[in-house]
Amino acid sequence: MEITITLREVIKPSLPTPDDHRFFPLSLFDQLQLVTYLPMVLFYPKKEGFSEPSHICSQLKRSLSETLTIFYPVAGRREDHTFITCNDEGALYLEAKVNHTMVEFLTPPKLEFLNKLLPCEPNKMHSHTEALPQVLVQVNIFSCGGIAIGTCNLHTLLDGCSGSLFQTTWAATCSGSREKVPSPDFSSASFFFPPVNHLSFHDHVDQNNEDSSAQKMCTTRRFVFGVETIDILRAEAKDDDDDDEPSKPLTRYEALAAFIWRHMTLACKMEYGDSTTPTVAIHIADMRRRMGEPFSRYTIGNILWPVMVFCETMNAETSGRYLVSIAREKFGKLSRELFLRVKNDPSILGSSECVDLPEGIKTKSPIPVVFTSWCGLNFSELDFGWGKPLWVGVRGGDQETLPNVAVIMETDAGMEAWLTMEMQHIANLEEDMEFLRLALPNPSLSNI
Incomplete structure (x- = not known):
């Protein structure tokens, strides 16, 4: 099975982040998380009324850009133990072609190739000192016209529930139903559990990530x-x-x-x-x-x-x-x-x-x-x-x-x-x- 990357670019927020939101404080529990990506691949078969892949990719990029404006910390980079710099560096976006049909891939699911549909190696541990993208996306186009959207969300800010809200907002924005999804609450976690600055604490967390x-x-x-x-x-x-x-x-x-x-x-x-x-x-x-x-x-x-x-x-x-x-x-x-x-x-x-x-x-x-x-x-x-x-x-x-x-x-x-x-x-x-x-x-x- 061949999966060929055809496009690689950075998707930035549709609107710049205001200066008063430049630094986003992490919570204590964000600081404790391993620096790793949570993976997921969503498979959408081609069916009647399905748009051309090029049109679908354009929709996905546009709506991702709008979603990053709403989830402005996700477009930033973690450059310190206690906060994310909301510098609008954006999400990494890839497109790829798959030389198989979706039916061939899924009957039964080819788990040995599943990671190739993801934009990065999943669950690998990184150091806190790396300025990593918060979100990476790979849109895979099968020979039958079906698509698989592979995403990797950085665990620094997005746990399963937060990642679900991010992707739900992205999907709703893409489909034109953004008003049905409530706005995210960015303030409660760090207000209730503020980050700590103790050096020994961070040394311990870094050791866990780099071990x-x-x-x-x-x-x-x-x-x-x-x-x-x-x-x-x-x-x-x-x-x-x-x-x-x-x-x-x-x-x-x-x-x-x-x-x-x-x-x-x-x-x-x-x-x-x-x-x-x-x-x-x-x-x-x-x-x-x-x-x-x-x-x-x-x-x-x-x-x-x-x-x-x-x-x-x-x-x-x-x-x-x-x-x-x-x-x-x-x-x-x-x-x-x-x-x-x-x-x-x-x-x-x-x-x-x-x-x-x-x-x-x-x-x-x-x-x-x-x-x-x-x-x-x-x-x-x-x-x-x-x-x-x-x-x-x-x-x-x-x-x-x-x-x-x-x-x-x-x-x-x-x-x-x-x-x-x-x-x-x-x-x-x-x-x-x-x-x-x-x-x-x-x-x-x-x-x-």
Whole structure:
């Protein structure tokens, strides 16, 4: 498969940023984020009434320029630990031709080529000292006339929720329905959690970003969990007392995360040859709803908190019910009061007050499994004026990145999970999934 870049340019905001908005303060939680790009590929097949690719590209560039005027910090560059310089340097925009039809690419999805539809290497860690574009776009034109829009959003400012609002605004602007999308809230995050200037803090964050030992050569696999399978997993993980607590039904995410955590951990243990290694699940939780006002789904920034769930002993007999129960216990400790303590004293970050793990856990080198959910972010609803995407991809292929990461998304018939594992673990993971596929009654779990 050949993918050829035909155009490379910078898209600047349609209007210059006013001088009084020249410097945009980051929040404390923006400062804590790894400097990496969050990838996504949206596939739009050619259909009746579909414009010529050249016209579509012109629409995308024009509307991107207008969207950057609204999201003015996204058009700037981070040049300091505490702020973004809103200098209107813009977003990097590429166009590419693909010598295959979209049907050929998607039946089944060619994950080994998916990263070539992205404008940069996804999930690679960068240093805070690099002045990187906040957004990169690659518009891929298939031989059939269909297009795939690949985007990479820098995690410095855009988390999943913020990125969703940016792309929703871009799509609405392109389709002529901008008035339907509320304006972004740029002030609440940094006002409530102002940045810190402590040198030791920044040295620690830079070390985390530049520590290549955390990154390993990994492969991505996609698993689709149909409705039947999810219902089975929910039934297996359901507590006997759940009927007495109708306000707390078992969610799809809870059941699926417990299942993935168990099997990814077992795959790693098979590779390590050590069945006694403990494990920790790290759930990246959106704080907006838990914080309440002034935060909302339109608040821009990394309003995130890592919920760490430790399990000393994980084996094939470990029940989903148990894993859900210990995760619920940790999530139950998230509160507005905790975040207010962080607001008043950022130094407690990393302390036992915030990191609720057993003492001496580092010496045990637990197997980490990171979970992030993009459910409810409406990426599959993005309509630029020619309908919703046929499919939403995240990333694929082999690359150097953080291992043992699961991104969970919704599909029309269930949920899908993108699992990032070290290459040598993949065979064991697939064996483990195959075992479950045979064990479940009437399973609809498939590895695509």
